[in-house]
Amino acid sequence: MHDPSKTLPLQCHGCGALSQTTVPDEAGYFDVSRKAVRQYLGLERENDERKPRDTDSIVQQALQSVDVAALERQGINLKALLPESTQRTTAEPATEKVPLCDRCHKLVHHSTGNSIYHPSIESLSDTIEESPYKQNHVYHVLDAADFPMSLLPRLHSLLDVTLRTQNRRAKPVKFQHGRRTEMSFIISRSDLLAPRKEQVDSLMPYITETLREALGRVGGRVRLGNVHCVSAKRGWWTKELKEEIWKRGGAGWMVGKANVGKSQLFEAVFPKGRMDWEAPKHHISVNRDPDSRIRPPPPPQPETNYPSMPTVSSLPGTTASPIRVPFGAGRGELIDLPGLARTDLEHHIAPEKRDQLIMKSRILPEQQVLKPGQSLLLGGFIRITPRNVAPDQELVFLAYAFTPIEAHLTATDKAVAVQTEAEDRPNVENIAVPGTGAKVKHAGAFQVRYDVTKARTGPLTRKEAVGLKVDRLPYRVLGLDVLIEGCGWVEIAVQVRTRQLFPERDDSLSGTIEAQMQTLDLRPEPVNLDKKGGGMEAKWPVIDVYSPEGRFIGYRPPMNAWQMNKPKADPRKRPRKSMKGVKKMDKAMRRAREGE
Structure with missing residues (x-):
């Protein structure tokens, strides 16, 4: 029977939008004619009775025609094979499943839907300021695919969060307006960087220093001991983060740009099934602010051991409103906030090709060799071209595209024709919408200029092998990672002779050259060909990048991801023939022919 007191949930637990039945295309819309919604409202009964199959009735009739008493005298018991009378068991009623809104239902089952309007960082700041908890912790979630482009550099200042400095006498706790707010940096989807957890752990010094540079002037003063590199898909370091959330209590706020993996991380680190757990002895006291009469809308979900989690989807902007899920019998809440605007690159891509912008799994790239006069096209709308140099100093670049966008190596003039959508362009796919070619800019x-010689020379510089120092080598291997916002990165490597880097080398300046070679890992500055400075100025190799509106591109020091993601060699192939003694054999054969 229909329960008149049963109504729709206040909000959709998948996207957080308030429930409504008027606008079908908006988030939070519930179609009352949908079966799951009607069953939840009690308008339709769920048929759990199992229909008997035809074969069951045939077996039952055959067993009933058998003389059971005669078989029992022979020691055969067939009563166990007869179907018992169906009696309803008095089992505990299962927890009623709350349906999703139509938008979340289509995202989960059909992977279709529209993105919501992204809020501003000021609106999220106002929401966090209305927190009823005295203890608040902001988890700034970054995406490993384009790290650190998804960083919000001034987030700590907008939220009045004081990052702990390197001064050991600095106070780690600071209350403002009766509340304490802390911040941690979480790099999600770390399984995109390397296949094994140990390899990702070895990248932590690199990740910390790259994050420190991205923070600007503040990065040189803070400790950055609050950086976590996790993978919700593979379960890397999620248990440790879950325990920290449980011990810390209070309000935990998931903040970040759209499509960085907040909802998936939310499900992995939420402390489920702990309503009857005892609080740890040394924990932070969780108190609500008695003077706080404002509550961030909407209200939290009813607390259960295993609550419904937010919807996980590759669509940017899945979460439409804050989703508050309490845990630990009032110990705290974990709040999933809507993602901030990340990139407008998808507006330049054809709608049916936008899935190619999302890096869903780890990429095993193919090594592309860029010879003079060649360029690398990504999807037909992004072009990477090495800058032309003197003919006697032509360089060969190696490129590795860690992006889901298809990479194509071609001549530079053909690449320009494809990117600008010229009439005589070759038959190379361009996934951009028509008219994007006119918007391409530098x-x-x-x-x-980052020195990766030691990482790429192999046994020449390894201690257990030849053990040469980098200074003794007549060349340097330089690298750079070109970032594509929201899509991935392209690793660039080039080998340059030392005399080409410093063509005006002088013995009196040898010390200056060696000092500069030791500082190749400095942050590169924009190229300025008119710069005339004193001293030795190295002639660094330069690459030009062209993209729609000249946006969506960044750079960082090289991660050397190719060293960790090389394709495995096929063991069934015949090994390469050893060249040891081949010259001696050829010389002996030549002498034998001459002697004849």
């Missing part, structure tokens, strides 16, 4: 010229 995104920047980047100096390839």
